[in-house]
Each structure stands twice: as C-alpha cells, then as structure tokens.
Amino acid sequence: MTTQTIDRTRTAATGPRSVSFLRLTLLHAKYNILESIRIPIAVIGNLMFPTLAMFFFVVPQSSVTSDPVWSMISVGGLAMFSVMSTFLFTFGVGVAEDRALPFDPYLRTMPAGAAPRMVGRIVSACAFALVALVPLGLVAGIFTAAAPTPGQLLLGVVTLLAAGIPFLMLGLFIGYSLSSKAAIAVVQVVLFPLAFAGGLFMPAEMFPSWLERLSTFLPSRAGRDLVIGAFTGTDVYAHALPVLLAWGVTFTALAVWAYRRDEGRRFR
Amino acid sequence: MTSTTTTSTTASTTTATDAPVVTVEHAHRMFGDVVALDDVSLSVHPGEIVGLLGPNGAGKSTLLSLINGQRKPTSGTVRLFGQDPRTPAARIGLGITPQETGLPASLKVGEVVDFISGHYPDPMPRAELLARFDLTDLDNRQTGGLSGGQKRRLAVALSLAGRPRLVLLDEPTTGLDVEGRRALWTALRDYHAEGATVIVTSHYLEEIEALAERVVVIGGGTILADDTLHAVISRVQSHRVTFRSGTDRDQLARLPGVTALEADGDRYSLLTGDSDALVRALVTGGAAFSGLEVRGASLEEAFLSLTDTTTEAA
Numbered sequence: 001m002t003t004q005t006i007d008r009t010r011t012a013a014t015g016p017r018s019v020s021f022l023r024l025t026l027l028h029a030k031y032n033i034l035e036s037i038r039i040p041i042a043v044i045g046n047l048m049f050p051t052l053a054m055f056f057f058v059v060p061q062s063s064v065t066s067d068p069v070w071s072m073i074s075v076g077g078l079a080m081f082s083v084m085s086t087f088l089f090t091f092g093v094g095v096a097e098d099r100a101l102p103f104d105p106y107l108r109t110m111p112a113g114a115a116p117r118m119v120g121r122i123v124s125a126c127a128f129a130l131v132a133l134v135p136l137g138l139v140a141g142i143f144t145a146a147a148p149t150p151g152q153l154l155l156g157v158v159t160l161l162a163a164g165i166p167f168l169m170l171g172l173f174i175g176y177s178l179s180s181k182a183a184i185a186v187v188q189v190v191l192f193p194l195a196f197a198g199g200l201f202m203p204a205e206m207f208p209s210w211l212e213r214l215s216t217f218l219p220s221r222a223g224r225d226l227v228i229g230a231f232t233g234t235d236v237y238a239h240a241l242p243v244l245l246a247w248g249v250t251f252t253a254l255a256v257w258a259y260r261r262d263e264g265r266r267f268r
Numbered sequence: 269m270t271s272t273t274t275t276s277t278t279a280s281t282t283t284a285t286d287a288p289v290v291t292v293e294h295a296h297r298m299f300g301d302v303v304a305l306d307d308v309s310l311s312v313h314p315g316e317i318v319g320l321l322g323p324n325g326a327g328k329s330t331l332l333s334l335i336n337g338q339r340k341p342t343s344g345t346v347r348l349f350g351q352d353p354r355t356p357a358a359r360i361g362l363g364i365t366p367q368e369t370g371l372p373a374s375l376k377v378g379e380v381v382d383f384i385s386g387h388y389p390d391p392m393p394r395a396e397l398l399a400r401f402d403l404t405d406l407d408n409r410q411t412g413g414l415s416g417g418q419k420r421r422l423a424v425a426l427s428l429a430g431r432p433r434l435v436l437l438d439e440p441t442t443g444l445d446v447e448g449r450r451a452l453w454t455a456l457r458d459y460h461a462e463g464a465t466v467i468v469t470s471h472y473l474e475e476i477e478a479l480a481e482r483v484v485v486i487g488g489g490t491i492l493a494d495d496t497l498h499a500v501i502s503r504v505q506s507h508r509v510t511f512r513s514g515t516d517r518d519q520l521a522r523l524p525g526v527t528a529l530e531a532d533g534d535r536y537s538l539l540t541g542d543s544d545a546l547v548r549a550l551v552t553g554g555a556a557f558s559g560l561e562v563r564g565a566s567l568e569e570a571f572l573s574l575t576d577t578t579t580e581a582a
Contacts, residue, residue: 017389018357027386031375038374038410102370109336109366110387111359111430 024112028120033127036090043128046089050082051135053201059143069232070203071144076156076228077200079136083164084195084220086129088171088187091121095175096183099262114259122168126161133157148231156231163223163244169251176258194220216240219247287350288313289434289465290335295344297330297489304330305341306489312467314433317460319480319497320469321504327489328469329367332436335467336364348434360388363432367439369423373412377403377422380411381429388430400455401425416443424452428459435459437468441475453478477501507543508565511536511550513557523549539565 019027036043058064058074065071098104107117140146148156170190174183195201197211198220204212215221216237222244229236290312297305305327312318320328333339334346337353351358371380378394385391398404401421411419424440437456441449456479460466470476476483476497483500485493493500506527512534513520520536521529523546528539540546543562550557 018360019387019389024387027383031372031379031383034379035372035374101372102366102368103372104370105338106364106366106370108338109359109362109364110384111356111362112387113356 018111021116024116025119025123028112028117029123029127030120032121032124036124036128043131046086046128047132047135049085050078050132051139053081054078054136054139055143057201059139065144068145068147069234071140071146072148072232073203073205073228075136075140075144075146076231077203077224079133079156079160080163080198080220080224080227081195081200082132082136083129083160084167084200084223085191086132087125087164087168088174088191090125090128091168091171092174092183092187093180095121095172096178096180099175100180114256118172118255118259121172122165125168126164129161129164130157133160146231152231152233156227159227159230163226166219166223166244166248166251169248169255172255173251173258176255176262194218197221198224200224217243219244222247286313288347289316289349290467291345291347291350292331292334293345295331295334295341295346297327297334297339298342303489305334307344308486308489308491310484310491310494312434312465314465315460315463317466317479317481318468319476319483320467320486321471321473321476321483321500322469322486322492323471326486328486329438330489331486332364332438332467332469336362336436360430361433362436363427363430363434364436365424365427365438365440367442369419371411371419371422374410376408376410377414378407380422381426384426384429390431391429392431397425397429400428400458402451417445417448420444421448421452424456432464434465434467437466439470440468441470441472449475450478473501473504503541506539506541506565507562509538509540509543509546509550509560509562511557511560513555515555515557519553519555523553535559 054075058071058078063070064074171187174186174190178186197215198204198218199207199215200220204215204221204224207215216225216239222240225236225240226244228234229240288311290310292308292310295305295308296303308327308331310331320331322328330339334341335348335353337348337355337359340346340354346353348358349361353359353362375383377398381394381397385394385397394407395404398407401424403418403422403425406414406418406422411422414422420441420443424437427435427437435456440456441452444452453475456466456468466479468475468479480497483493483495483497484491485500485504493503495503513536514534517529517531517536520526520538523538523540525540525542525546526538527541530537538546547560547562550560
C-alpha cells in the first residue's frame with residue numbers, strides 16, 4: 001500500500017465555502033443520467049409506449065390524421081402522457097428505489113442540501129422526456145397533418161416540460177413517502193385515471209359535459225390544453241394556467257415536506 | 269425545524285483551534301416507542317481518534333447519524349464544527365463511511381469517486397485517493413463487479429474524498445480479511461496523523477485497539493464508559509468461569525468480581541473481571557465443584573455485564 005504523506009495545511013478549511021449550487025446540480029444530473037443509461041432497457045421501454053399508442057390508435061384514423069388541429073390534439077395528448085409518465089415513474093419509483101439503497105442516506109451526508117439533488121433529477125428527467133418525444137414527433141410528422149411552425153414547435157416542447165413539473169413533484173412526493181413496491185402501484189393508480197380524465201388518450205372534447213367540466217380542474221387536462229395551445233396557437237380555457245400552477249405549488253410543498261420528513265428507511 | 273434543535277450559531281467555527289469538533293448534549297432519540305439513545309452527552313476535540321464500542325443495537329449508528337445530520341435528536345442538541353449538522357455547510361469538513369455500502373452498481377469506481385468528490389470545495393485528487401487505499405487498478409471497474417472487500421475499501425476511501433477534518437466510520441472493516449483490515453487501519457492512522465479527527469465504531473475489540481486512543485462504550489442507548497483505551501480494555505475484558513456445583517446460588521454470586529451469573533441445573537456460568545481471584549475464592553471457600561472451565565468472555569458478553577451492573581446500580 002502506498003502511503004504518501006501529503007503536505008497540506010489543515011488551516012485551509014477556514015471559512016467553509018461550499019461548491020456552487022449550479023455545479024452541484026449539474027453533478028447530480030450527470031450521474032443520474034449516467035446511472036440510467038447504463039440500464040438501456042428502462043430508457044427504451046419508456047421511449048416506446050406513447051409512440052406505439054400513436055401508431056396503433058391515431059395513425060389508422062384518417063379523419064384525425066388528415067386534420068391538422070385534431071392531429072395536434074392527439075399528438076399533444078400523447079406527448080403530455082409521455083412526459084407525465086416519465087416524470088411520475090423516474091421520480092415516484094426511481095426515488096423510492098434509490099431510497100431503499102444505503103447509498104441514498106449516504107448522499108444525504110454530503111454538504112449539499114435537498115435542492116441540488118432535486119434540481120439535478122429534474123434536469124435528467126427533462127433530458128429523458130425530450131428523448132422520448134423524438135420518435136413520437138417523427139411519427140406525427142410523417143403520418144399526420146400536424147404541422148406546427150418551428151416557433152410553435154419550440155414553444156410546445158418547452159410548455160410540455162413545464163407542464164410536467166407538477167407531475168414531477170407529485171412523483172417526488174410519492175417516492176419520498178412510500179417504499180418502491182408501493183410507489184409502483186400508486187404511480188399506476190394515479191397515472192392512468194389522471195391521463196384518461198385529462199383527455200390524454202381520448203380527446204376531452206368528446207367527454208360528457210360533467211366530465212369535461214370536472215376535467216378542466218385536473219393538472220393533466222390543464223397541462224394538455226396549454227401544450228396543445230402552444231403547438232397550435234389556439235386559445236386555452238381561462239383557468240388552465242391557474243389550475244396547473246395551483247397543483248404545482250401543492251405538489252411541490254408535499255414533495256419538500258416528504259423529503260424533510262424522510263430520514264431513510266433503515267436505522268440501527 | 270423543531271424547537272429542540274437550536275439554530276446554528278455561525279460564529280465559533282473558526283475561532284479557537286481546539287473548539288470541539290463534535291458536541292452532543294443530552295441527546296435522546298426515539299424510533300416510535302423504542303429508545304435508541306437515552307441522554308447521551310459527548311464531545312470530541314480536534315485530532316482525537318475515538319472508538320465507539322458496543323454490541324449490535326447499542327445505539328452506535330444512531331449516534332453517528334445524529335452527528336452526520338441524517339437524523340435529528342428527539343431532544344437535546346448536536347453540534348458539528350459548532351453548527352447544526354443538518355445544515356449542508358456544516359458538513360463540508362465531514363467524511364463518512366456508512367455501515368452498509370450500497371454503491372450504485374452501474375457506476376465505475378472512478379465515477380463514484382468523482383461524484384462524491386464533486387461535493388467538496390477542496391477534494392483529494394482521484395489518483396491520490398485510490399492509491400491510498402490500493403484501488404488504483406480498479407478505477408475503471410463498475411462497482412457492481414467488485415468483491416465485498418473491494419467495495420468496503422472503496423467505501424472507506426470515499427470518506428476521505430473531501431479531505432475531511434472529521435471522519436466518521438461505521439464498522440469500517442466488516443467483511444474484510446485480516447490483511448485487508450490491517451491495510452485499512454494503516455491508511456486511516458496515516459490520515460489521522462495528518463491532523464484529522466476520527467470517530468470509528470466497531471464491535472471488534474481488536475479494531476478499536478488498533479485505531480482508537482479514547483474509547484466510548486455504548487450499550488442500551490447510554491454511554492457506559494468514556495475513557496482511555498487502556499482503562500476501557502481492562503474494564504471490558506472479562507472471563508467466563510463455568511463449573512458444576514451443588515452450592516447455593518446466592519453464595520456463588522458473592523464471589524469476587526462476579527458481574528453476571530447463569531445457572532442451568534447444577535451447572536453455573538459466571539462472568540467476572542478477575543477470574544484468578546474468583547477461582548482462588550472458590551477453592552479456598554471450600555465449596556464442592558467439578559468441571560471447572562475458564563475462558564475469555566466475548567466482547568458481547570462483557571458489554572452485557574457492563575449494562576447489567578449499571579442498570580442494577582441505577
């Protein structure tokens with residue numbers, strides 16, 4: 001064993017200056033992404049579902065694919081679903097799984113608070129969500145009449161990620177509150193009803209009026225309509241943004257509370 | 269934050285060089301109804317190397333988790349470099365090795381080192397860190413493919429990644445062979461010699477003897493002894509004396525230095541700090557006995573007797 005005696009002055013530790021928030025965030029994002037892509041099937045599986053749904057349920061309906069607005073509504077709904085499920089799964093299930101490993105409480109002893117870890121995860125999840133949108137976008141571009149301008153496309157994608165944030169926070173809340181097995185179940189129970197009632201699979205415009213009215217207060221519907229609005233340049237119902245923000249604030253508060261409360265699942 | 273943990277006083281961190289690195293005052297910690305720590309007070313000064321010794325479930329890891337900010341005490345205060353350990357800035361000078369490693373299996377050794385180092389303002393260069401723990405050849409291997417001993421060495425190496433002033437090691441050499449254990453002790457002693465403060469838990473007496481200068485014995489959530497290595501060793505080193513005898517139980521319990529007595533029919537098993545005196549008294553006392561055996565008690569047994577005597581005295 002080599003035991004070099006390194007000449008270093010211990011007084012260097014005067015006035016603890018932390019590593020900057022940005023560097024810590026990028027550090028966490030980098031290793032989050034690195035860890036995920038070492039298990040490619042997890043990434044690929046997530047990537048394929050919305051694209052396949054698009055291919056089997058939307059593409060065969062010529063009445064939809066020939067109409068630019070209806071095409072965009074279908075694609076917008078599935079894109080919203082894609083982002084929502086990426087965020088709910090990577091955060092809900094991913095966090096719960098990580099928390100069961102002793103490495104997670106160990107990381108909590110690093111001189112970094114909750115924020116760089118959370119923001120780092122957000123950055124990595126956004127990266128994966130964007131990757132999942134590529135095949136969906138390609139299928140939509142090739143087989144449907146959806147034709148947003150480059151500006152609308154950019155605005156739409158940014159809106160998608162922003163509209164996903166409340167679900168990310170919901171995921172974090174689930175992940176920090178439950179064990180990984182419970183988290184998988186809860187994420188599925190939350191994801192599919194929210195997606196359906198939010199009009200992500202079947203357009204909300206075809207709902208009975210009571211469901212259509214109720215749906216406007218759901219984060220999935222509000223997100224979907226904001227995304228479709230951004231892609232098509234059409235108007236969005238007035239309370240969409242306040243509804244989404246309110247859910248976002250609520251889920252963020254719950255996520256922060258759950259993180260603070262969590263002390264790891266193991267002791268002694 | 270609860271009212272029990274007083275908010276950090278920002279001064280005092282850099283003033284006196286011999287200000288305590290760790291201060292624990294009247295810390296209680298409950299897990300539901302279970303008392304994990306019961307009124308523990310402890311302070312550790314710069315440059316000390318302290319062994320926390322105690323049986324499994326004694327509260328060693330819980331105490332470490334209070335010091336590293338992972339948990340907060342149910343009541344009482346804990347200070348790390350004069351600050352609340354739950355504030356990230358207080359932990360810049362802290363490096364830990366948890367009892368369980370659980371490294372992310374898909375990351376490579378070098379990546380894990382860089383990830384941990386990235387949290388600290390003045391980390392140890394990766395090459396130096398790996399060399400200190402003889403891990404240089406493993407730089408490019410995924411941690412999932414390492415042997416148990418290699419994982420453990422990496423986990424201990426990670427505790428030094430940020431050039432900490434305080435290192436907390438929770439059973440650092442569990443699962444290592446004798447050679448690996450020795451090498452790790454050398455690396456830790458070298459780091460301590462460079463001026464760091466070290467707190468190490470173990471239930472191996474040998475490990476504590478090799479590393480610690482001061483020993484704190486914990487049992488049942490309380491501090492049973494806090495003294496120099498030598499003083500504590502002589503306290504916990506006890507012997508088990510077994511024999512058959514028809515003598516009255518109470519009479520045997522009065523033999524010198526008996527800290528615990530178990531009877532199984534006419535077979536008695538006595539725990540004592542001074543087996544020589546006990547045997548002498550047994551013989552001179554004239555009681556009939558047979559099948560006398562004297563052997564060194566395990567550390568676990570010694571702790572139990574320490575715990576028993578304190579509860580009886582209380």
